[in-house]
Amino acid sequence: MNKKESATYELDDIDIAILRIIQREGRISNNKLAERVNLSETPCWRRWKRLEEAGYIDNYTTVLNRQKLNLQVSGFTLVTLGNHDVESTEPFEEFVGLVEWVVMCSCIAGSADYIVQIVAQSLEQYYDRLSELRRVKGVTALQSNMSIKEIKSTSHLPIG
Template identity: 45%
Template sequence: MKGENAVTELDRIDRAMLVALQQDGRMPVAKLAERVGLSETPCARRLKRLESDGYIDGYRAILSRKALELGVVAFAQVRFSVHDRALSDRFEREIQGIERIVSCHNISGTADYLLQIVARDLDEYGVFMRDVLRTLPGVTAVESMLSLRELKRDSGLPVP
């Protein structure tokens, strides 16, 4: 499946480049070229094409929760009692600006949304639940699940 703007099919070298960049997005073009068996210029051209075709959304640093003292990772299932498009739109707009919510998915099943939330400790998470999450538009029920231990962190997407 191609990205929204993707126009080219991926070959073996494109796939190898994407895998390598997911492991190290700051890899210099020279090192990337060596890893995939190209010279620098064709590698740089391919990289620009992968970016412009929408296969690469962007680059970012992976921060340490421990260093930032964010000891709690919680997953919250959020339910609405009224399923109104305008209410859902307001909820979705408001969560975009809440830094503690690191991901949000509109899901199927008994809940409407699944949020991943970080906090310094359980006290801070409790205050966040009471003062922020439960006051968001449309929210009528929240069920929290606390992560006891992270076994695998986002390691990138599989590249077919």
Template identity: 40%
Template sequence: MPEIDAVNARLLTLLQEDGRMANAKLADHLGMSETPCWRRLKRLEESGIIEGYQANLNRRKLGLGVMAFVQLRCSEHDQAATAEFQRIVEATPNILACHNTTGADDFLLIVVARDLDDYSAFVDSTLRQLPGVTSIRSNLSLKEMKASSKLPVTSANGA
């Protein structure tokens, strides 16, 4: 695992701002030559710190006007039910995230849909069909005040 020194922290921050930044521009921002910059980048990729690159899309411009935070409670927690639950969740593109949580509910999902009718159909056709689900509570987002997948990156010494 490569050390997250100040240069790697800056490199990761720059790539989170612009994942398409050319190596030459990245090296220039870091004040280093291209070859050492490229080596650092490759080490970060090979170690799994950088998992991949993607475009950030505007869900509303794609017609996905509803975002829901869905809390699920399940009665079945055995390995087979959990594996089937996970398989369905991973195969469902409207589910953006799923977290196994502490507290009264077992899972928290982030779900998108075109509109309320589409979301209602999704609840009936997908969420109510998940194995062992005994409770579904939805909270609809009225206003998205912040949305980011950018992680705060600091070096090992806190810089």
């Protein structure tokens, strides 16, 4: 068991407040965060570090604007594999882990095995990416649904 798994503890109101703020404002300075949660800087920094070490904070990232980057096409593809053994699932999961144009992948229950979100600059590029996905060993069927308008996209979790 690693340190992050073993360091889980009960969150209090201040911990939850810290998580809410840094989830929305990842670049906030410690002194601004301390002001917002009504702590002095050193205890605030200690709590922040403890939340990181306990694994409550997985990563810090920047959200880029897809339209500015000319990634106008987004689609969700249901992927079905012929078998569910490691020889079939491993090549597929490795492939989607390596390509940047798959921005989300989940193993699902139901009529398909996985759902992936693919981004592209054009429908032609999207088709090319589907063709690559279709060639992955074990893939037997794909069914795509195109996004025509994004209503909500977030990685923010409901906390507390």
